[in-house]
Amino acid sequence: MTTTRTSTITRRSFRGAALALVTGAGIALTPVAASANAGGPAPVASAPVALAAAPVVAPNSAAQVAVDTALAQQGKPYVWGGTGPGGYDCSGLTYSAYQAAGVSIPRTSRAQSTAGVPVAKADLQPGDLIFFYDPVGHVGMYIGNGQMVHSSTYGNPVAVVPVDSMWGYNTARRVV
Incomplete structure (x- = not known):
């Protein structure tokens, strides 16, 4: 047999x-x-x-385009300094997503952390940028339901993760 x-x-x-x-x-x-x-x-x-x-519903059309664009990059590799389309670093993902929505934001996570207006963690809406570490060294985009999309580090592709799975929460900003 x-x-x-x-x-x-x-x-x-x-x-x-x-x-x-x-x-x-x-x-x-x-x-x-x-x-x-x-x-x-x-x-x-x-x-x-x-x-x-569940579908993500952002508070306005620009944030919706940014969220949809960022989510469409899931599975693409982390690339230091990458702004797509083949790979992204954290701020390159958020920069490119908002660029697709016609919104200009700075390129680096630290510079992005000064754009827009501050938002309390309890008041996050899809499209808001969430910053980590002190000084700021990482950014993700809130997509609702306690989750964010981000490009975290080499070897990990763009992915959706719970916001609270990341340590070092710093602040959040609304850019549109």
Whole structure:
């Protein structure tokens, strides 16, 4: 009898590629809780279910274009000094996203942290820029629901992450 064996590396590579594809398409994987069903068949263990991410609704059209542009870059590599389209650093992503919206902001994260008006963390709206560290050394764009899109560091592509997963919150600014 012949046995086909799939290597752990192949399975991991496939799993990672599938996760990248699902994440890049804006689909979130969430577990579904089993519910008790008195008198019915025994519940089956739940598997993650793909749910479409809620659409981002920005407060104005320029912020909407910036958010949509930044989100469209998910999966592209971090490139120091990069302003796209092949790769981005943190401020290059926000700079390019707002440039696509017809809004001029400075190029570096530190300079961007002086643009627009200050916003309290509790009042963030999609399109607001969020700054980290002291002195400022990183920027992301708030997209709603406690999440931001950013290009964090070499080896990590542009991605959506919870704002609170980043340490060193400094301030936030609204540029439109």
